[in-house]
Amino acid sequence: MINLLVILFASILTSNIALTYFLGMCPFVTISKNMKVAYGMGLAVTFVMVVTAMTNWLINKFILEALGIEFLQFLVFIVTIAAMVQIIEIFIDRYFPALYHAFGIFLPLITVNCAILGISLFMVLRTYGFFETLFFSVGSGLGWLLAIVSIGALRKKMIFSNPLEHFGVTGITAVLAGLMALAFIGFTGIARL
């Protein structure tokens, strides 16, 4: 039990998927202009992460390993992710049309969000069990959500400040992400994966 909580805590803070591994950067930079949309994106990514990690774990354990065809992991994981994103897209279009239009192209692009594939690959690499994977994916999703919402909040402040022109919009966001990563290092030692 303690082990599971450590995984959850570590994946939110000390091993934050966005700020420690710098995965899933492309929506992280582009969708974070507006906090509300960033929050929606964070929730969508979290949801896809948990569902795909769990599905992939089951498939990996009971089919790929049983049949001895682990070399298909990449292919199968990507197909699962693509399918989940499709379903989520249909779902959001039905119930949250404004959010759907705000996401635009970035919703289908979750498919190639490397943070999500990363979770599935890490779980294989670290030989996690079912519950460990559950806590790991929930934690990583929440960690990504935390990161994108907080950078969204910072960028809101950026509107009123005057960064060097040469930074542009994306440049200064990358600098912000770096500073946030530094801040997250402050959590080191609390928990470790």
Place this chain on the structure above:
Amino acid sequence: MIFIKAIIFINLYIFAIGILIIFMDKVISNYGECKVKINNDKEFEEHGGKTLLKALFENKYFIPSACGGKGTCGYCKLQVPEGGGPALPTEALILNSKELREGYRLSCQVKLREDLDVTIPAEYLEIKEYDAVIEQIELATSDIKKVKINLAEDDEINFKPGQYVQIMFDTPDGLDYRAYSIASTPERKNSIELNVKLIPEGLGSSYVHAKNKNDKIQFSGPYGDFFLRTDSHRKIVCVAGGVGLAPMKSIIDFWNNNPHGRKCELYYGSRTTKDLYDHEFFVKIAKENPDFSYYPALSDKDPEWNGECGFIHTVIEKYLEDGANSEAYLCGPEIMINFVTEVLIAKEIPQERISYDKF
């Protein structure tokens, strides 16, 4: 052996995923039947999931829409007092905050998700659908075809010079339509003429260009608030770029038959002599009618041409007089409209007396 296992598994897996997605799409995207109530009076039922514009269209309520439902032209705005949900970011670009507060929506962006109320202005209810036959279709330039369309025998269309119709055609995704200005005078009520420029990969223009004589064609109309104002006595200044000549032809033809003592000028910008069409028609009017002046101009160098050269706004700058007592009608590409408007304002034609039709 292991590879056969792998191949069988991956195929089965992808197949299962495909079935799952189709199933989810059927279950989640099923909106059922939605009631649409019009002007608190009539109502109809329609499958949910399609746009309001399309649903109205399929029930013979014709709403102007020049961009074909892409949410860029803003013509299809309607008041949706109930059931439209919140306005989308795409609409916020077109509608101003007052319209948004009053519940205006772009009907091409509103999806039927539940029962909804919509207010349709009376003039849109006048718009009819016509089944017609092509009487004549011929190339006017290398890419513009002139199409003469005859209505059914006892049918007639009442339009104002400058208005447009929407040609309807079937596509794999259902009924679609594109807007074309009427080039003939409104005095002829039983037939219309259109000038259709072939746009590479354009759905509407390639549909029309593929038509032959005696083929059937369907359209609805008339649409648009770009038309000749007949309640003033000011000079009419027409500016056309390329195939934007079509509505001007209608305006000038109508004016030529009912001059009411007004003067009329046409500035027509084209690229080369080959792209210039209906040139003789206007030259003839200019010869017969001293109140009409015709200024064609070519933007490309052409040794055969001894008329004006350069973009059309420079020609207007050179020849237009008495702007304070004129009103202007512009039709052409957006960049032309912008430049010409600037020149016209400098020539003392106030903004509210400049009407335009961008394409």
